[in-house]
Amino acid sequence: MKEVEVCLTPDLIELYDLRGKVVVIVDVLRATSCITTALAHGINSIKPVATLAECKDLQNQGYVAAAERGGLKVEGFDLGNSPFNYMNEELADADIAMTTTNGTIAVSKSMEARQVIIGSFLNLTSVVNYLKRQSYDVLIHCAGWKGKVNMEDSLFAGAVVQELDGSCEISTDAPRMVQILYSQGKENMYAFLENSSHVNRLKKLGLNKDIEFCLQRDKYNVIPVLKNMHLIKMGLNDMLI
Amino acid sequence: MKEVEVCLTPDLIELYDLRGKVVVIVDVLRATSCITTALAHGINSIKPVATLAECKDLQNQGYVAAAERGGLKVEGFDLGNSPFNYMNEELADADIAMTTTNGTIAVSKSMEARQVIIGSFLNLTSVVNYLKRQSYDVLIHCAGWKGKVNMEDSLFAGAVVQELDGSCEISTDAPRMVQILYSQGKENMYAFLENSSHVNRLKKLGLNKDIEFCLQRDKYNVIPVLKNMHLIKMGLNDMLI
Numbered sequence A, B: 001m002k003e004v005e006v007c008l009t010p011d012l013i014e015l016y017d018l019r020g021k022v023v024v025i026v027d028v029l030r031a032t033s034c035i036t037t038a039l040a041h042g043i044n045s046i047k048p049v050a051t052l053a054e055c056k057d058l059q060n061q062g063y064v065a066a067a068e069r070g071g072l073k074v075e076g077f078d079l080g081n082s083p084f085n086y087m088n089e090e091l092a093d094a095d096i097a098m099t100t101t102n103g104t105i106a107v108s109k110s111m112e113a114r115q116v117i118i119g120s121f122l123n124l125t126s127v128v129n130y131l132k133r134q135s136y137d138v139l140i141h142c143a144g145w146k147g148k149v150n151m152e153d154s155l156f157a158g159a160v161v162q163e164l165d166g167s168c169e170i171s172t173d174a175p176r177m178v179q180i181l182y183s184q185g186k187e188n189m190y191a192f193l194e195n196s197s198h199v200n201r202l203k204k205l206g207l208n209k210d211i212e213f214c215l216q217r218d219k220y221n222v223i224p225v226l227k228n229m230h231l232i233k234m235g236l237n238d239m240l241i
Helices: A010-015 A031-040 A052-060 A103-108 A121-133 A151-164 A173-192 A197-204 A208-214 B010-015 B031-040 B052-060 B103-108 B121-133 B151-164 B173-192 B197-204 B208-214
Strands: A004-007 A021-026 A045-048 A064-069 A095-099 A115-119 A137-142 A224-227 A230-233 B004-007 B021-026 B045-048 B064-069 B095-099 B115-119 B137-142 B224-227 B230-233
Touching (some): A010 A103, A021 A103, A031 A224, A151 A173, A173 B173, B004 B010, B021 B103, B021 B121, B115 B121
Parallel strands (some): A021 A137, A064 A095, B021 B115
Antiparallel strands (some): A045 A230
């Protein structure tokens, strides 16, 4: 039986062997929710980059450029990190370059994996169904907050572990820990996250609507997958890795 | 109000500023339970060292030498990592050198702290009462398993956070996460840990008795404290840091 592992922050990723694994990147508030929303709304591709400088270079090359640091859109860029930024019809077929505080770092640290996909509550069931169908070991890679663990990504990891129960083995403690968190939080995730650090940070910035949006389950059925350094909608070919 | 933080594994300790903090080292199964037991049974001091070579050197200098790797006593050393090894009357007043898979690494990575103390379920209330009385910020440093997080140390961290509720502020998510784990596990910790990795590892080695012993609350009232690179019983002077 294949295994599911959970890495609670990119600062621990060196402890895991990513080769031959499907890695699910998780940054629920808000990068992976934005990426899922963008591809569901017809955006062609998103190129995640780690630094503002790389993002600026790509903007100069014709990409639409999205940049967030500390919850806020960075001046001089076209888009921020709110899912509502990515529902714009004018962005249909656009290629976007994106850098965020945590999520894009998790992507750049996952390059050795067999396949990198993007998970959020917005596409939870699609991600889970795909993970069940494919045959590789699974590693859920939480983006965390500046290297530390966070509650919302751990909660999502717990949801995936819970849904994979019976299809995947568990041999380490992190998956069990997040599964317990999810069992406690699943009935009312908004209330469960009420005291968590990043929810408070976003609330102070007036972003309650973003939080509520990102905590909706299964609004979309797209699975973003990394191909040639761009995140695109998963097609049939990508499902047959 | 002072703050309580939780570092879930020594591999994340670089993210925390230890200066001016009281660090509680946690390796419930079994290093910090052994250290607590040893000092409660009259052993004079324990010098934690990271490597087998250092431990051997100290053995040659006259220390009683304790060494564990992967759950087992290492050949050529005097003691292993079972608390029952440290109840021997012949060890009264002895100075012990100790190296274990995880716990002694957590100590060696905490040297910048204002004070380093040792926590286990065996001395939970004494540790909590001390943390309440003193005035510095608190960091609970879990030893984990080879860099990854583990359930039993997280559970203990959750117990301390729970007991400090009202006396300490929380501004990050790790303390909240372990507090939730403890709320789920506290009624029957042995059953709660039944599927966890290290409990299974110890059970396979026939060490159920050690697990049961280490999960007893408040068997001892000693607080081991690091002074001049040796862990000794905390005295009145050390309480007035």
